Amino acid sequence: MIRCKSYELGxxxxxxLREGExxxxxMLTPDAIRKSYASSASLKQSIMLCMRDADQTMRIxxxxxxxxLALQISQIVGTVMSxxxxxxxxxxxxYLLLHAFTNQGYVVPDKQYGxxxxxxxxxxxxxxxxxxxxxxxAYAGGLVLDPKKGFYDTFILLLxxxxxxxxxxxxxxxxxxxxxxxxxxxxEGDLILPDLPESTTLPGILPTQIKKLVDSRxxxxxxxxxxxxxxxxxxxxxxxxxxxxxxxxxxxxxxxFSFSRFYAKHLAAMVTSKGREILLQTRDLIQKMxxxxxxxxxxxxxxxxxxxxxxxxxxxxxxxxxxxNKMYKLLELDIDGVFRYMLLLKKKKYAAVTLEKxxxxxxxQKTELKGLDIVRRDWSNFSADAGKAIIDxxxxxxxxxxxxxxxxxxxxxxxxxxxxGKIALKELAITKSLTKDPSDYPDKKALPHVQVALRLxxxxxxxxxxxxxxxxxxxxxxSGLAPTQRAYHVDEVKESSxxxxxxxxxxxxxxxxxxxxxxxxxxxxxxxxxxxxxxxxPSQYKSRAPxxxxxxxxxxxxxxxxxxxxxxxxxxxxxxxxxxxxxKGSGKEIGPALLVCPRPKSCGGYxxxxxxxxxxMNQITKQLREFIKKYYAxxxxxxxxxxxxxxxxxxxxxxxxxxxCPTCKKAIMYSEYSDSQLYTQIQFVLHLVDIRKAQMKxxxxxxxxxxxxxxxxxxxxxxxxxxxxxxxxxxxRSNGYATVSLDRIFQGLYSAGxx
DNA sequence: ATGATAGGGCTCGATA
DNA sequence: TATCGAGCCCTAT
Numbered sequence: 022m023i024r025c026k027s028y029e030l031g032x033x034x035x036x037x038l039r040e041g042e043x044x045x046x047x048m049l050t051p052d053a054i055r056k057s058y059a060s061s062a063s064l065k066q067s068i069m070l071c072m073r074d075a076d077q078t079m080r081i082x083x084x085x086x087x088x089x090l091a092l093q094i095s096q097i098v099g100t101v102m103s104x105x106x107x108x109x110x111x112x113x114x115x116y117l118l119l120h121a122f123t124n125q126g127y128v129v130p131d132k133q134y135g136x137x138x139x140x141x142x143x144x145x146x147x148x149x150x151x152x153x154x155x156x157x158x159a160y161a162g163g164l165v166l167d168p169k170k171g172f173y174d175t176f177i178l179l180l181x182x183x184x185x186x187x188x189x190x191x192x193x194x195x196x197x198x199x200x201x202x203x204x205x206x207x208x209e210g211d212l213i214l215p216d217l218p219e220s221t222t223l224p225g226i227l228p229t230q231i232k233k234l235v236d237s238r239x240x241x242x243x244x245x246x247x248x249x250x251x252x253x254x255x256x257x258x259x260x261x262x263x264x265x266x267x268x269x270x271x272x273x274x275x276x277x278f279s280f281s282r283f284y285a286k287h288l289a290a291m292v293t294s295k296g297r298e299i300l301l302q303t304r305d306l307i308q309k310m311x312x313x314x315x316x317x318x319x320x321x322x323x324x325x326x327x328x329x330x331x332x333x334x335x336x337x338x339x340x341x342x343x344x345x346n347k348m349y350k351l352l353e354l355d356i357d358g359v360f361r362y363m364l365l366l367k368k369k370k371y372a373a374v375t376l377e378k379x380x381x382x383x384x385x386q387k388t389e390l391k392g393l394d395i396v397r398r399d400w401s402n403f404s405a406d407a408g409k410a411i412i413d414x415x416x417x418x419x420x421x422x423x424x425x426x427x428x429x430x431x432x433x434x435x436x437x438x439x440x441x442g443k444i445a446l447k448e449l450a451i452t453k454s455l456t457k458d459p460s461d462y463p464d465k466k467a468l469p470h471v472q473v474a475l476r477l478x479x480x481x482x483x484x485x486x487x488x489x490x491x492x493x494x495x496x497x498x499x500s501g502l503a504p505t506q507r508a509y510h511v512d513e514v515k516e517s518s519x520x521x522x523x524x525x526x527x528x529x530x531x532x533x534x535x536x537x538x539x540x541x542x543x544x545x546x547x548x549x550x551x552x553x554x555x556x557x558x559p560s561q562y563k564s565r566a567p568x569x570x571x572x573x574x575x576x577x578x579x580x581x582x583x584x585x586x587x588x589x590x591x592x593x594x595x596x597x598x599x600x601x602x603x604x605k606g607s608g609k610e611i612g613p614a615l616l617v618c619p620r621p622k623s624c625g626g627y628x629x630x631x632x633x634x635x636x637x638m639n640q641i642t643k644q645l646r647e648f649i650k651k652y653y654a655x656x657x658x659x660x661x662x663x664x665x666x667x668x669x670x671x672x673x674x675x676x677x678x679x680x681x682c683p684t685c686k687k688a689i690m691y692s693e694y695s696d697s698q699l700y701t702q703i704q705f706v707l708h709l710v711d712i713r714k715a716q717m718k719x720x721x722x723x724x725x726x727x728x729x730x731x732x733x734x735x736x737x738x739x740x741x742x743x744x745x746x747x748x749x750x751x752x753x754r755s756n757g758y759a760t761v762s763l764d765r766i767f768q769g770l771y772s773a774g775x776x
Numbered sequence: 777a778t779g780a781t782a783g784g785g786c787t788c789g790a791t792a
Numbered sequence: 793t794a795t796c797g798a799g800c801c802c803t804a805t
Contacts, residue, residue, distance in 0.1 A: 110779050162781030163805060185805090186780095274779030281779080289780070319782085319805045369783055369804050392784080392803055399786090399801060453801065467788055468800070505787070534785085 026398045027490040093264035114275040160290035163319030164297040177360035181321035186273040196225025238265040362416040398452040404531040432554035450492040469508030497523040585705035593626035603715035612730035634740045652699040661688035710744040
């Protein structure tokens with residue numbers, strides 16, 4: 022119901038009831054209770070504390086409206102309130118579906134009790150890993166577009182789909198009753214999704230239930246718009262509308278939940294796959310309007326409008342909205358906001374200043390922070406506040422120089438404050454939660470929060486367990502150990518006279534990385550300069566992290582791919598096509614190779630023409646498999662060109678890490694088709710189909726011709742994107758396998774003395 | 777016990 | 793000594 026740094030009662034009281042306790046909350050520890058029996062005064066004190074806790078607990082529950090919400094949810098899904106409060110979300114959806122299916126006369130799946138692993142022979146799940154590590158994802162989820170990183174001071178438009186996943190389930194009628202449950206894997210073990218139901222199929226149970234929830238919510242919201250209502254009624258309805266939304270939104274998650282009674286991986290995978298498709302399609306549509314999509318995550322896109330006119334930006338937004346929404350019956354893209362400034366750092370990491378008009382027409386600015394270190398509780402408040410201040414300096418129209426000097430000044434100020442001991446201990450605390458009981462961690466030594474928890478459990482009265490949070494400070498304890506070995510609980514530091522805050526750590530490990538990530542796109546504020554402001558040795562930070570220098574990578578492509586094989590494809594007329602570059606033709610005739618007829622005398626078609634997408638995908642898949650197969654055939658050839666030695670049997674004689682040729686018995690042998698050859702080959706194929714990347718190397722005129730060709734061919738950019746996705750997917754696999762190359766095996770055997 | 781996956785960033789130890 | 797993967801935590805959607 023709420024998000025907190027810590028869920029101890031004291032923290033909740035502060036956060037929910039807003040009753041500050043000047044951070045000296047008296048705690049009722051087991052130890053204290055025992056001792057308090059010594060006198061009536063202290064016993065009374067314990068009783069008062071106990072009553073205080075009970076009272077606060079109840080007031081928090083009241084303040085959060087937890088009970089009315091649980092009541093509404095129970096009514097909606099048809100279960101009892103005690104279960105709603107106690108059980109998880111999966112159980113609520115389970116009851117909703119049980120009611121829906123039995124009403125229609127269906128037989129529902131049996132409930133599985135106990136944790137006994139049921140035999141999944143017919144369910145094609147991979148083995149549920151017993152090991153403690155986090156489960157690997159069972160199917161692909163939402164798509165995150167590559168961000169165009171940087172600082173933007175032009176208006177950015179944020180659009181997103183209203184409750185995407187529930188809408189997809191309705192739009193495509195995805196249900197247990199409408200989609201074939203049998204699904205296969207291809208040769209590589211990837212899921213092949215079953216087909217979508219025909220458009221004539223009657224709506225299934227799942228879409229119908231979601232529609233009911235969405236419709237009820239709409240009518241509740243309509244009711245809320247009317248004025249004739251008491252505050253109490255209004256609140257009641259608001260809670261009901263929230264419960265309806267929560268229920269609709271959690272249906273997708275329960276489809277993918279492996280212990281759910283209604284587990285349906287194929288449906289969950291289908292929903293996310295449609296989601297990815299929709300996001301790509303939306304991006305393409307907007308790009309075709311000649312607009313710049315700078316980022317997008319799962320159900321949203323951000324567009325750089327290059328404008329400073331609020332009304333114009335909204336007009337543009339409505340235009341985009343209209344264009345996109347034409348594509349769907351139900352799905353709805355909406356304007357979610359306008360950014361005045363934006364600092365886009367990474368996927369899921371950005372800061373923005375939003376611009377909004379209030380009822381009186383005044384512009385209101387708000388800062389929004391997503392994913393940055395600043396919003397995470399595993400960074401100290403000290404670094405978070407520093408980061409916030411830096412963002413406030415960056416996100417303005419100040420001149421570059423002013424920005425730089427203000428940042429510098431601020432950092433120097435922080436450094437002085439820290440060294441002078443002006444920063445409160447609380448500000449330096451790093452908070453982490455325990456996912457296991459502290460003693461259950463395999464390598465406790467490496468994890469500071471675990472060490473602190475263990476020490477407190479063994480000495481102090483506390484019993485820290487799984488789910489609890491630990492706040493610690495890195496101290497200088499004179500031990501000279503690694504910083505992770507010098508973590509102490511805030512209370513330990515307070516009581517000790519020898520423990521001192523490790524200011525170097527806070528400068529170098531807490532301030533520097535946070536600030537330098539934020540300043541990355543700002544010219545003139547590099548890592549070394551920030552280090553200098555903080556009094557650290559700038560030379561340590563000189564070399565910036567290997568920046569992906571696109572220019573360089575592109576320039577090398579040509580030579581790199583010299584030895585690669587082209588792809589053999591078929592045109593829509595059936596003629597063979599040799600694909601060896603991303604574009605065909607020159608000047609006015611230039612176009613994406615798959616959109617141009619290869620023959621001097623045009624056959625009138627082109628490779629991706631007609632239903633070419635499927636054919637091309639198959640052909641590419643087939644050839645990629647050939648390359649991979651060639652690699653795994655594992656032929657060894659003799660290094661000496663004069664010798665005919667060629668074998669698949671690993672010779673037993675070695676010279677250093679290489680086998681000696683059994684034919685000439687002199688030269689060594691190497692792989693006929695090495696892992697790096699395979700790697701380059703697949704990169705080449707990727708290069709052929711990654712039309713967006715290829716376009717970046719074109720001149721302005723050529724780019725225009727290519728763009729025209731693409732928009733003339735229906736759906737061609739989507740087709741290209743799918744091809745790219747296909748190859749990338751294959752790429753990541755073969756790359757993973759190739760990690761264990763034959764050469765490495767030789768070397769391993771050799772160094773183990775086996776040869 | 778029991779909503780999902782995607783992604784960044786830190787630490788440590790194994791490996792080249 | 794640099795690089796990579798595993799484990800951990802927390803966040804975005």
